[in-house]
Amino acid sequence: xxxxxxxxxxxxxxxxxxxxxxxxxxxxxxxxxxxxxxxxxxxxxxxxxxxxxxxxxxxxxxxxxxxxxxxxxxxxxxxxxxxxxxxxxxxxxxxxxxxxxxxxxxxxxxxxxxxxxxxxxxxxxxxxxxxxxxxxxxxxxxxxxxxxxxxxxxxxxxxxxxxxxxxxxxxxxxxxxxxxxxxxxxxxxxxxxxxxxxxxxxxxxxxxxxxxxxxxxxxxxxxxxxxxxxxxxxxxxxxxxxxxxxxxxxxxxxxxxxxxxxxxxxxxxxxxxxxxxxxxxxxxxxxxxxxxxxxxxxxxxxxxxxxxxxxxxxxxxxxxxxxxxxxxxxxxxxxxxxxxxxxxxxxxxxxxxxxx
Amino acid sequence: xxxxxxxxxxxxxxxxxxxxxxxxxxxxxxxxxxxxxxxxxxxxxxxxxxxxxxxxxxxxxxxxxxxxxxxxxxxxxxxxxxxxxxxxxxxxxxxxxxxxxxxxxxxxxxxxxxxxxxxxxxxxxxxxxxxxxxxxxxxxxxxxxxxxxxxxxxxxxxxxxxxxxxxxxxxxxxxxxxxxxxxxxx
Numbered sequence: 390x391x392x393x394x395x396x397x398x399x400x401x402x403x404x405x406x407x408x409x410x411x412x413x414x415x416x417x418x419x420x421x422x423x424x425x426x427x428x429x430x431x432x433x434x435x436x437x438x439x440x441x442x443x444x445x446x447x448x449x450x451x452x453x454x455x456x457x458x459x460x461x462x463x464x465x466x467x468x469x470x471x472x473x474x475x476x477x478x479x480x481x482x483x484x485x486x487x488x489x490x491x492x493x494x495x496x497x498x499x500x501x502x503x504x505x506x507x508x509x510x511x512x513x514x515x516x517x518x519x520x521x522x523x524x525x526x527x528x529x530x531x532x533x534x535x536x537x538x539x540x541x542x543x544x545x546x547x548x549x550x551x552x553x554x555x556x557x558x559x560x561x562x563x564x565x566x567x568x569x570x571x572x573x574x575x576x577x578x579x580x581x582x583x584x585x586x587x588x589x590x591x592x593x594x595x596x597x598x599x600x601x602x603x604x605x606x607x608x609x610x611x612x613x614x615x616x617x618x619x620x621x622x623x624x625x626x627x628x629x630x631x632x633x634x635x636x637x638x639x640x641x642x643x644x645x646x647x648x649x650x651x652x653x654x655x656x657x658x659x660x661x662x663x664x665x666x667x668x669x670x671x672x673x674x675x676x677x678x679x680x681x682x683x684x685x686x687x688x689x690x691x692x693x694x695x696x697x698x699x700x701x702x703x704x705x706x707x708x709x710x711x712x713x714x715x716x717x718x719x720x721x722x723x724x725x726x727x728x729x730x731x732x733x734x735x736x737x738x739x740x741x742x743x744x745x
Numbered sequence: 746x747x748x749x750x751x752x753x754x755x756x757x758x759x760x761x762x763x764x765x766x767x768x769x770x771x772x773x774x775x776x777x778x779x780x781x782x783x784x785x786x787x788x789x790x791x792x793x794x795x796x797x798x799x800x801x802x803x804x805x806x807x808x809x810x811x812x813x814x815x816x817x818x819x820x821x822x823x824x825x826x827x828x829x830x831x832x833x834x835x836x837x838x839x840x841x842x843x844x845x846x847x848x849x850x851x852x853x854x855x856x857x858x859x860x861x862x863x864x865x866x867x868x869x870x871x872x873x874x875x876x877x878x879x880x881x882x883x884x885x886x887x888x889x890x891x892x893x894x895x896x897x898x899x900x901x902x903x904x905x906x907x908x909x910x911x912x913x914x915x916x917x918x919x920x921x922x923x924x925x926x927x928x929x930x931x
Contacts, residue, residue, distance in 0.1 A: 390851055390866075390929065391844075391848065391851070392843075392844030392845060392846075392847040392848040392851070393825060393828075393829055393844055393847075394863070394866065395844075395847040395848075395850055395851065395866070395870075396825060396840075396843060396844055396847050396889060397821070397822065397825050397863060398863050398866035398867045398870055399847075399867070399870055399886075399889045399890050400817075400818045400821040400822055400825075400867075400890065401818060401863065401864065401867035402867055402870055402871050402874060402886070402890065403871050403874075404808075404810075404811035404814035404815065405811070406871075406874055406882055406886050406890075407811070407813075407814035407817065407818075407886060407890055408811060408813070408814055409879065409882065409883060409886070410882070410883040410886035410887050410890065410891065411813065411891075617915070619911065620908050620911060620912060621904065621905050621907060621908030621911065622905075622907055622908075622911075623905060623907075639905040639906050639907045640907050641906075641907065642907075643910065643914075644910065644911050644914040644915075647911070692908065
């Protein structure tokens, strides 16, 4: 058998497949919704509130809480890192991402990320789909899990976060087919679009706190299931991403390059890059400050075969970040990272030293 | 003229069947042949040979609901035969690239000289396509039946080029596994 035999044999496939493929297909175009950009109830935390602070080591990734758990474990209070010496890179036991620490009281104004408390864990908003994109992923909306009362707001006391089904977005929430409910749940709404017509909106909420991540595979395979399921990759320059200009471009690398990237990503360890010593250096005109301040970044949007999207941030030096994880990155060694980074508009401006 | 009436002309041995076929499907058939042979005059000869073979094959066949796939299959076969005979065409162009891609689907251990029954192989590919989503199937058929380029498939379905390339890569891997399961190895 050779290539000619196969191509010839394709000629005699069922005529209905040939006819099906000859039907004209309208292009629907792509509409990109940058996560967190549009939801009326989604805001960025400001003021004195922070997420996921000091890392710890050693705990295993928890399995989803059993349904019969009646008591919701209160979120542990985690002190802020006091120096970069407190920051530890991934060791044999993995990197623990603490539960979200919420303030005892709020004197100033505070905005909040969309969140839901479920089975002892806090799930925060991670994806937003509306219109045609929401309709495309509607089949993923699974079993009804509960109804969030939406009563939490910036003035809620800590105890109010300890109730199951508490949250700041009212509505029913559901499992997401293909994803563990210990990681991802979703809400479905009907909201008016810009013309006032009702449009379907689906929001994902991921639990990415009070967990331990040992390797990239713990996130990108065990939770997000990237391997073999990425259908399309586009990228934005950091400048376009920063100014929300769109201008998405096709990633031109071949599937082998992507597979090598995924293989190495899955084996990489997590590092924590927050450095309080650098927290204000950028604003004093000093370069070599926080990892997010470097212009040497590339932004990838992966379209998954189930219609969902995963956004990755690549920072020069081998750092791969998943948006909701903030200061936690997978650190990858050189070649496999560089091939994708360079193909996706990654720059190499000098004078910017990234975190260790 | 719709396909039903064209087939009636063949069955009635009315030679205007050829003219009607050429008017309706000539350009598409020539396009398929030209993608294989890379030469417009060679493609035209394939087209003409397609009409001759259609005249011989209708009757007994009555492709009322699948006339273009029926004709296209003839054109493909004629063009691929010509391509294999003519060494000067080999290692050129799109078709060369397509046969190299198809070679990725050949299971490991499958000897080059093993003659696979063509019909049986087509049935295996059919059963593989039956496991694919319509979107995957259309991309496969556009590439390996119609010989569309990646850009053409991208434009047709509104996919990015990288998405099309990735889909084709996964489909070839899937076909290879399927052929292995069906016993196309030593």
